Every structure is written in C-alpha cells, then in structure tokens.
Amino acid sequence: MANQATPGAVANTHVRYLLTKAGLAAGGLATRGADNQWEATQDFFGNKCAYTGEDLTGKPIDKDHAIALNRVSGGLHVFGNVVPSTPKANAQKSGRRYDDFLRSKGEKFDSIAHLTDEQREAAIARIEAFMQQARPDGLLKPHPELLAFYETQYQKAKELCATGAQELEELLNKLNLAAAPLLNEAVAADEATLDLPSVEQFELEETGADNLPEAYRQIQARSYEMNVGAYAQAVFAQLFADGTIAKFLPNLTYREDLCTFALKLSFPPLITRRQDAPTRYYATPYRHNGTEYYLCSQWYERNREPLSNWLTEMVFAQRA
Template sequence: MANQVTPGVVANTLVRYILTQAGLAAGGLTAKGSNNQWQTTLAAFGNKCAYTGADLTGAPIEKEHAIAMNRAGGGLHVYGNVIPATPKANAEKSGLRYDAFLRSKGEKFSSIAHLTDKDREDAIGRIEEFMRNARPDGMLDPHPELLAFYKAQYEKAKELCATAAQELEVLLQKLNVADVPNPDETDDAMPDLPSTEQFELEERNTDNLPEAYRKIQECGSEMKVGAYARAVFEQLFADGRIAAFLPNLTYREDSFYAFRLSFPALITQRHLDPLRYYATPYKHDGTDYYLCSQWFERNRDDLDSWLMETVFGHSA
C-alpha cells in the first residue's frame, strides 16, 4: 500500500514533511565531518543494537527513532532520538515507542525474545540516559500542542483528498465517464534526513486495531482490493460488529460518503443487481447480505479509514 496514491499516503507525506521541518528546526542530526553525531551515537551504544544488544560491526544498521516519527508519536529525526538497531528489530518495533517495544513479548517480537525482564529494563535505561545526555533541553518529548497540530494537518489533508474525490466523482458522472484507475552531499554540516521507508514503517499501526483486523491489514497490501474488502466484511459479520452499521451501509449515499462507492456497500436482494454484488452472502440475524463488488484501489484507503475511525474510533 505504501506506493499507492491514496488520501492516507498523501496525508502521511504532509506529516513527514512537517516532522522533517520540525526536526531541522530542532537541530537535526549531522552525519558527516567533524561534527558527526551519528558516530557519537554508535559509540554511545558500543556499536550495538540499542534493543537487542547485537554487535553491529560489519552488519547492516538501521537509524531507528526511539520515539516514533509519526503523527501519534511526534518523534523527530534529531540527535538523541535516532539510535542504532538491527533491521529486524527496526521492523518489529514499527511505530511503537522504545519502552513499549522493549516490554513487548510474543511471536511478533522475536528479535528481543532472548532478553530477560532485567535486560529489557536495562536497555530502556540506556536509551533514556542517552536521550537525556544528548538533549538536556527536553526537546525530545513531543509537546501536546505539536501532537495536536500533526494530527490536525493529517486530517485536513485527508479531508482535502476526500472533497476532491467527491467533486471528481460528480464531474465524471456528469460527463458520463467510466471508472478510471487512480492516478551526494559534501557539506560537513549537512543534516541527515530520515528515509521514506523508515517513516512509512513507523507510520504503520499508529491506529490500534484488534488482532484479527491487524492480521487482515498486514496481508491487505498483497490482496486485490475486492478480496481485501471481503476479508474485512467477513470479520465484521463474524464478530457481530457489523450490526451497528447495517442501516447505513445499505444506502448509496452513506456508502459513497464512507467508501466512495457508487452503489450501496450491502444489499439484501442480489437478484436485483447481480453484476455489481458478490454471490456469497454474509448472514446476520437470519438475513443474507451481499457485498458490493465494485471496489477500486481508490476505495482501499477509505475502507481503512472507516474501519479505524468509525468502527473502532481510533484516529491517532
């Protein structure tokens, strides 16, 4: 999904720009010349992964943000917040804070499974000591007003995309147009900037969903959007959460507002429009509901937003 031009991707791009600007304003991170803060950081951790303790000599090293660089964490790419990690630990940490990650257990966190509880708390202590020494001014703690600002800009960008998409839909219908698919530094003081891949990694899972839905989302990027929608709705019917939304999802206007679908998301009589609905029904209270089959990639992010913000009320 990271490469798809969706409202969420556009909004995340704006947040990435804002966080990068905030990091530069806060001093950034230098990685070249005599003022080499990255080498100082590596030395502070003994050239070892800040989380796993693995020796990084001659091994791939990720520049990991202790406080995640996303709209929920508000972490910046600055000296003190950027620490060394193995690629595996970096991937497993994703958008978690350093302390939450180090206290996490289970199959999803195999890179730190070997650590004892004392090892985990010691690692947290080392990271926090490094952060205090690097930035005694307290700049590493995101200010509540800044976090509110990041969230507000994210929502504005998504709203702008949604408004433009709705206006486009109306125009396409007016014109009777068919559905179409969505469209080296030498300065010693040059700041080190966060990679797009790192930001996108930390932006994942900033909205907490139940495990079943997280698993569906994790596999979602490998599915066609129709299969993804079916998987989401199958789970919603299976656990009964769909009940509260059935009155809205059977209306075209509400379905367009939620997903930008041109037809109701669900109907109870497929024979009236068999070409636009999947044949396998979902059951609720003895009634068969058929899911609209007219999903396009432009609808994927809307489905995710509806799931996280409407169904579960998480808008990180």
C-alpha cells in the same frame, strides 16, 4: 493486489513531511564532518543495537527513531532520537515507542525474546540516558501542542482528499467519463477484482515527473541525511562533473540574477576569486573550461527547498 493510495496514507505522508521539517528546524542529525552525530550515537551504544544488544560491527545498521516518527508520538529525525538497530528489530518495533517495544513479548517480537526483564529495563534506561545527554533541552519529551497540531493536519489532509474526490466525481460526471461512483462504497467496484497502482509505483512516477537524471535523484534521496551545505556541494559537484553547469554559469556568478533569488542566497552562488570573500565561499574549487569556481558556503535550512526546486523547475525543467 497492489495497495491503493488512501486518504489516510496521503494524510500520513503530509504529517511525515511536517515532522521532517520540524526535525530540520531542531538541528537534524549530522552524519558527516568533525561533529558527526551518527558516529557519536554508535559510539554511545558501543556499536551495538540499542534494543537487542547485538554487535553491529560489519553488519547492516538501521537508523531507528526511538520515539516513532508519526503523529501519535511526534518523534523527530534529530540527534538523540535516532539509535542504531538491527533491521529485524527495527521492523518489529515499527511505530512503537522504544520503551513499549522493549517491554513487548511474544512470537512477533522474537528479536528481543532473549532479553530478561532486567536487560529490557537496562536498555530502556540506556536509551533515555542517551536522549538526555543529546537533547537536554527537552525537545524529545511529548509536546501536547505539537501533537495536537500533527493530528489537526492529519485530519485536514483527509478532508482535502474527500473534497478532491467529490469534485473529481462531479467533473467526471459532467464530462460523461465516470464509469462508477467514486464515493458510494455500496456500489463501488470490488477492489479485489481490479489492478490498482501501488504506493511504490506512485512514488516512482512522482519522482520521474521531476525529470531529474538518476545521479540527481540519488542526491535528493539522501539529501535529508546531509546538512544543507553538504547537499549544495553534492549538487554543484554533479553539475560541474556532467557539464550541466555550463549554461548557468553567467547567471550564477551575479548576485542580482534570477538564480540567486531562486536559491534565496545573500551572495552569488559562484565566484571566480575566493580571495575577495574567503569566509563566504568553500575553499575547494570546481573547474570548467580552465576556470576555477568557488561555491558559496552560506547555506541555511531555508535554502534547502529552493535548491531542490531550482533543480527541478529550472535546470531540468525542459527534459523529456
């Protein structure tokens, strides 16, 4: 049977969203450019799995959070907490801390069964040395106030689900549309006899509701692996490539226009004369109808969400 979206699952999604925001505020993980932190991470571990010690050259590599990305552990997607792992070790580690996982034994942890106790402790020490080197500011240590905040947000989200369900039941009853009580578990229909939408289907249809073409959905899907400047460049490269940019060019080349305010930039998103402000615009131009346009380079994390919203709410809002 397909999985039902539950208040706990919704609350966990909310907490993951907050953890993602916290990670971005703390610098995130750079995966491109001269300061490629993911490459530096792999170099530190000798291109081996941080847990099993397996050589990962030419093999699939998972980015695993040493301190789990959940409300209990408060791990963040930042340089110092993301380590290379085999897919199997990553799956078996699940939501455990790196040290708890490496000290775990039994059939369900067969990915690390070959390690001696000394090798397990050495792997823990290696990960902790990496954390200290990458984040000497202490960010990766447990912060009681942050953990309390995540727990509070989790409970609030669950309460919101319960309140919404109660209000929905009242509205359905008012409209004579309720086939069965929503909140009375004793008389609720047996879920085993029903076909319920899966979490994956919810996510698929929520994405479709944004009305974004596939190319843009792919860009958004990997947007949090990029710094915000790279994300903006990927978006505008696609807009120019498929010609969607055409009807927005007049708006994007004036600072006072609605698009500039929507994107929360301090300068026009696009100009045609980079020599007027060379430090504020990327050097590589985009071309449309014989004219070269230069993209503003002054993107900060505060611009990431406005850029995504601009795409879904303005650029592609009218698509069927």
